[in-house]
Amino acid sequence: MQKLRKYIVKNEFQAYLPQRSDFEIVREVILPIRNGEFLVKTEYVSVDPYMRSFATDLSVPYDQFGFQVGKVIDSKNPDYPKDSYVVSHSGWRDYVVLDGQPDEIFNIVPYKPQIESLPISLAIGALGMPGITAYLGLLEICAPRTGEVVCITSAAGAVGSLVGQIAKLKGCVVIGFTGSDEKVDVLKRDLGFHYAFNYKTETDVKETLRSVVKGIDCYFDNVGGDLASAIMECMNEQGRVAVCGAISTYGERTSRHKKLKMPVSVKIEAFSFTQWEWPKQCEALNNLKEWVKKGTIKAKETIANGFEELPDTFVAMLKGESIGKALVKI
């Protein structure tokens, strides 16, 4: 009887990098397909950073998940005829029996890739989920405008390398961070990034950025951690950060959502009372007045006496010596 091979993760990954011994290849008998089923022979299997990060939330043993593309070699499902190609999130395996139901992790129904005469491997790369992630993450979340500065980390990766090229197409100034001088060269010479830096040898990321641009308008973050923090400190007003991943934190053994050094989604907004019209300000004042009159809110004051006291009162306030509103009675 024909058998398939698949990888299971049998030991929890102990550090950022898994060990070869954390994986085990298991053989399974391929049962004859039933009505509605079809058998796919895998051609390409994807390896991606999310395989490391999602691992933290799973209990061993589990089948290693992942996208793959393969050819239907036997079918009792008219939607997936023999010899057609199928992309599915079926994991690391050389054969898979599917029935057209969505997978458990991404809820994606196996589908026929529309890649025409291009290499089939692209169906799980630039023309698959990494491509969609790059395209929509950049254009929908960051929404860069012509002339804006777009910064990308893991810039030579599957997603980052596309983000940079799309940003360039859109007329942006493109800056990439990557982890080796060789990849810096690829970014600049091969992919046309305006600037590329090896973050491992950069001593001051903020200085580096400020030496080439005034600030960052869009940051496509794949790394999290200190590098992301440094880049975020260089954001321009009204900047947009698309948080795609946080690979620098994937070795940490806390739950996935706790690991991001920056929050997953947060709106940071500077404001001044002057941005609201006077009627809105009056509404605020009226509510405050009612609260103060009722004693619901205490209006603390630190009042100094005399015109001459103004500078010292100002300095005392700046030193944190007053409580509530600092003012001077004239």
Added chain:
Amino acid sequence: MQKLRKYIVKNEFQAYLPQRSDFEIVREVILPIRNGEFLVKTEYVSVDPYMRSFATDLSVPYDQFGFQVGKVIDSKNPDYPKDSYVVSHSGWRDYVVLDGQPDEIFNIVPYKPQIESLPISLAIGALGMPGITAYLGLLEICAPRTGEVVCITSAAGAVGSLVGQIAKLKGCVVIGFTGSDEKVDVLKRDLGFHYAFNYKTETDVKETLRSVVKGIDCYFDNVGGDLASAIMECMNEQGRVAVCGAISTYGERTSRHKKLKMPVSVKIEAFSFTQWEWPKQCEALNNLKEWVKKGTIKAKETIANGFEELPDTFVAMLKGESIGKALVKI
């Protein structure tokens, strides 16, 4: 002839704290008021952190600006009759002749405070611009919901002390950071903050926050710098940060907008390709395909060969050894 006194800033502030000698009191003759003018005798003058931060953008000498409230003692303007109170942004001075025109910094027309029988000093505090700032900054920018966690820095200040109390009124869990144990006591005992901490003696702000709450939903930032960064790292998903001030940076001698350690307004948004519907994903794939076909975009791949290579390829990708999409041909 009657004279008024006003402060001018004659030396640029050299550090965070101004020197007494940076200020000079100047006397000016009060000319008889003309039609449309009125003379105000100052009762209270405000001192606020923005007086330090705006200073960086001004050239000495300049009249010290600021809100004040006073009584009209002579008037040739029917909108501002004798004996009425007027709030204006007229600076540090004991008398001022006004004509009802808006000031240069905030563009605010002098106005009669609506404080009924409450102390007139509140007109430049809880029932003035600091009150409006606290109320609208919290309720419009942070928009906290009942049960959410609101964190405030400079929590015992004019604005912060109100923000915390309003947040408590709205049913939030309120955490304040301030600069002395005395003020911590005021926040907890007098103003009803659920938690208050002295940031000067906190060794690990993130640990402290995580010991009392799961995360922060709303952060009302008055300080910027390291304390703000640490708090922002504790934000919950969909958190909102209202950046009101950045007092920790006001000593730095760069232009005001460059000084904020965090950007003034930025949207940080995590995403996954799964958040978009399939038609939107297809649109992405179609555009990518056209670009790849035309060669506008290069789809870099690092392809290993053989089922057995999967774990090593995965690890190599995590180590940054691949360029573009990493995959394995089966």
